[in-house]
Amino acid sequence: MSDYSRPKGTQDFLPEVQPYWEYVRTIVADLAREYGFERIDTPIFETTELFARGVGDATDIVEKEMYSFEDRGGNPITLRPEFTAGVVRAYIENGLRVQPKPIKLYSIGPIFRHEQPQAGRFRQFHQFNAEIIGTPSPLADLEIMLLAWDLYDRLQFRGLSFQLNSTGCPTCRPRYVDALVAHYHTHQDRICEDCQRRLQRNPLRVLDCKQAQCQPVIAAAPKISEHLCDDCAGHFSELLGYLDALGKPFTLNHRLVRGLDYYTKTVFEVWAEGIGAQAAVCGGGRYDGLIALLGGPETPAVGFAAGLERIIMVMEAQEVPVPPLPTPPVLIAHLGAVTRLEAVRLLAALREAGIGVQIAMSKSLKSQLRQADKAAARWVLILGGDELARGEVTVRDMASGSQQTISREGIVAWISEQLQHPA
RNA sequence: GUGGGCGUGGCCUAAUGGUUAAGGCUCCUGACUGUGACUCAGGCAACUGUGGGUUCAAGUCCCACCGUCCACCCCA
Structure with a gap:
């Protein structure tokens, strides 16, 4: 602590x-x-x-x-x-x-x-x-x-x-306050201590006193609407x-x-x-x-x-429902030091296209996917040695778990397309 | 300011006055050195709000203080 x-x-x-x-x-x-x-x-x-x-x-x-x-x-x-x-x-x-x-x-x-x-x-x-x-x-x-x-x-x-x-x-109001104070003076002995004080400092306040003993006095008090x-x-x-x-x-x-x-x-x-x-x-x-x-x-x-x-x-x-705050739909996963450079380039390219994206920061793919799950990402773009060599990225759909391969050149357009035409 | 309830890891909870304070959630790691949610196995993490006192011995009893929640006054 x-x-x-x-x-x-x-x-x-x-x-x-x-x-x-x-x-x-x-x-x-x-x-x-x-x-x-x-x-x-x-x-x-x-x-x-x-x-x-x-x-x-x-x-x-x-x-x-x-x-x-x-x-x-x-x-x-x-x-x-x-x-x-x-x-x-x-x-x-x-x-x-x-x-x-x-x-x-x-x-x-x-x-x-x-x-x-x-x-x-x-x-x-x-x-x-x-x-x-x-x-x-x-x-x-x-x-x-x-x-x-x-x-x-x-x-x-x-x-x-x-x-x-x-x-x-x-x-x-002063005329009403006078009438109110006059009324209270005739019941001086029946009101609570707080109201004694209110009468001096801020007479209108006696009206919202909650003490039981004061209620009859309030009920019988003159109403401002009539003054x-x-x-x-x-x-x-x-x-x-x-x-x-x-x-x-x-x-x-x-x-x-x-x-x-x-x-x-x-x-x-x-x-x-x-x-x-x-x-x-x-x-x-x-x-x-x-x-x-x-x-x-x-x-x-x-x-x-x-x-x-x-x-x-x-x-x-009353359990009024509120909409969730939007989160970035894409997370980039990467495997090994060489892929990281390409991952960072991909990150910048997606952002330039106005796509919400974050990059994983842990080592194992397992923990990177776990991060994607927690972050509620729709897609994980996986960049490993194989993908790098072929100029591709693997796209994992987190809801279904299915994966497909998209060319590195086409991936930004593909994500944009998906976002514009939701399934 | 006043009154009452409650203070045990980040959160929830356990512990007849008696060993190194237990468990769950969360988090981390691992179960094919490239695959999340489920499962399993490990792990991180508390000097029990603070300070006194009683006792051979205090998370447990007593006192004070602090914090918190609720209530009064009044309001958003």
């Missing part, structure tokens, strides 16, 4: 799991492009201040989950705990507001949160993220939700639940109208508040089973105030992020 082990909450993605990742990344990227999203890649680390401001001081992420450190110049750095703040920073910094609005951007990459690992929770994990920046239209909310919908649809997921709510805006201002209520009902028209099933969840400060109006999550105690496979919503908060012009936006590990865990649980 090595003296070194991977940091807590991180993973080694061995070749055997790569088909899942390749499949998911491909589906996600194809889908995003079909929807008209363009890819943007931002740094995996940013200045700490960006996340502290953007995500919000009172959030769990900023309070206890960030990977923060000082670089050699003494600058406060944080490994990104989510995508949106970095994407918005890039939008402002690169002057993307001069582009036609809205701009639709997606990203795929690693995310870092210093949490205690458990089923479906890692310190380094991966997200697919999509944002529509520059429009207040509920159509943008709809597009983001449809993208999430189609993503899971294309992955053949079953039994998902779409949770939806509106958290209002700076006009109506929305005209603008927010209109926005929400327009979105619901689109979803109804499309027959998309969703659950209105008054208790869905989400952990980030920047959300306004629409918030949603998608829940799935099969990832331990974790339910959410994706979450998102509208954040009309964030861009101005980070120093940009007043710009409405909406987005979501999906956790790729959780997607893959559900795929495994």
Whole structure:
């Protein structure tokens, strides 16, 4: 055993799991492009201040989950705990507001949160993220939700639940929070300790408390949907109208508040089973105030992020089939020092013709064929003393075990022919 | 941060407190010095997570630490 082990909450993605990742990344990227999203890649680390401001001081992420450190110049750095703040920073910094609005951007990459690992929770994990920046239209909310919908649809997921709510805006939310706090004050003695604390710091969070004693208080609490201002209520009902028209099933969840400060109006999550105690496979919503908060012009936006590990865990649980990764169809076997030179020439010639090929590296033909078997090669080209003398190669079909002799000059064309016209 | 379960070769698993810790998988070699998958025969590979303690004797009992898994908080 090595003296070194991977940091807590991180993973080694061995070749055997790569088909899942390749499949998911491909589906996600194809889908995003079909929807008209363009890819943007931002740094995996940013200045700490960006996340502290953007995500919000009172959030769990900023309070206890960030990977923060000082670089050699003494600058406060944080490994990104989510995508949106970095994407918005890039939008402002690169002057993307001069582009036609809205701009639709997606990203795929690693995310870092210093949490205690458990089923479906890692310190380094991966997200697919999509944002529509520059429009207040509920159509943008709809597009983001449809993208999430189609993503899971294309992955053949079953039994998902779409949770939806509106958290209002700076006009109506404070009024609602006041009403909520007032309600809780009349039941102060009946709620759990955590909720006592939430009431001080982040009152909306009392709504997703799971303590039994708090449930009656939550059930009797005022609902934000009944406190929305005209603008927010209109926005929400327009979105619901689109979803109804499309027959998309969703659950209105008054208790869905989400952990980030920047959300306004629409918030949603998608829940799935099969990832331990974790339910959410994706979450998102509208954040009309964030861009101005980070120093940009007043710009409405909406987005979501999906956790790729959780997607893959559900795929495994539901036994969603994934295509195998392609391997080189040809392997060159050789016998003896003199044949090796010709084997290397043949290797180069095949590659020049665009044919996937590798060369055996062990001595005995037996072990070379074993290697071909493990590598799932379709053909082994055997170059021995006899073949070399006659200017030929022996072609072994690994599936059938049958062999034939082809001239050295004609072998590249023969393989190309076979590959173009599969039997 | 808090709580619980579990730590034996790369992986899976065995070993009434008692010799040089056993087996399977994988990998390598060989069974016609030119033929894979099956079979057979060999071989590589573990100071039993780490450090203490109890004992004549510890993989086995006790303690601590570390790691891991699961759960809480919260989320992807």
